[in-house]
Amino acid sequence: MVRKKLLGAVVLAVALVPFGASPAFANHKLGKLHWAAETASTPVNLTLADSRVDSSWRPRLVREDWAESTQIDFNSSGATEITAISDDFGNNGYLGAAFIYYMPGTGHITRVDIQLNEFYSDLLTDDQRQSVYCQELGHGLGLAHLHSRKYEPSKSCMSDAFWPTPNTHDYDQLELIYNHADGFNSFSATSRTNGRGRAKIVIPAR
Numbered sequence: 001m002v003r004k005k006l007l008g009a010v011v012l013a014v015a016l017v018p019f020g021a022s023p024a025f026a027n028h029k030l031g032k033l034h035w036a037a038e039t040a041s042t043p044v045n046l047t048l049a050d051s052r053v054d055s056s057w058r059p060r061l062v063r064e065d066w067a068e069s070t071q072i073d074f075n076s077s078g079a080t081e082i083t084a085i086s087d088d089f090g091n092n093g094y095l096g097a098a099f100i101y102y103m104p105g106t107g108h109i110t111r112v113d114i115q116l117n118e119f120y121s122d123l124l125t126d127d128q129r130q131s132v133y134c135q136e137l138g139h140g141l142g143l144a145h146l147h148s149r150k151y152e153p154s155k156s157c158m159s160d161a162f163w164p165t166p167n168t169h170d171y172d173q174l175e176l177i178y179n180h181a182d183g184f185n186s187f188s189a190t191s192r193t194n195g196r197g198r199a200k201i202v203i204p205a206r
Helices: 059-066 116-125 126-142 170-177 189-194
Strands: 002-006 011-012 047-053 081-088 092-103 108-117 197-204
Touching: 047 059, 059 126, 081 116, 081 126, 092 126, 108 116, 126 170
Parallel strands: 047 081, 081 108
Antiparallel strands: 002 011, 092 108, 092 197
16 A cells, blocks of 8 residues: 655555565565566667657656666667556546556566556646656566665655656666566567456556
8 A cells, every 4th residue: 555645635556466465665576577588688678659648747757767777778669568648537546557468477567558647737746747657667667666764765756755766776676577587578579469467556646
């Protein structure tokens, strides 16, 4: 359960994660969810389509921040694996949502759809919008919420507080998640049909 303050109101969120919930503490990986890659020596090279994200959410900065990780690149020109859009999704209670499709049993991610809700955007500063997009993209890479005080959660977009960028521990966690070879790419077209599981993670508006 997550508490986040928005305009003085305390709000609650529940991360719906497959494979059962585990204590976050220092380890904030999202269960088994991760992109499978053939080798561990090169970054996972994903195609991120976010041309339909309004500039107020600062998509370029978010891409660059996550690409600071040695494990993640967004240079692929192949089939789109991650799609992000900002639009008016109505008074549905969330600022942003990540829909993660994965292979049941292994947790290998095959596709991620991110929604950034413009309905509430007037309530947010540009830094807060960047924080929402940063967190949803982080979920799409396999990260859960960062709670441990040891790792400065107040300075991570993966925390309950609004912060526009990842922190060092977010990158360290990605190193741990992707430090092995799976022998295949779950983001290849041939793997897409096996990604029938789905997880939904939301950032609430109230």
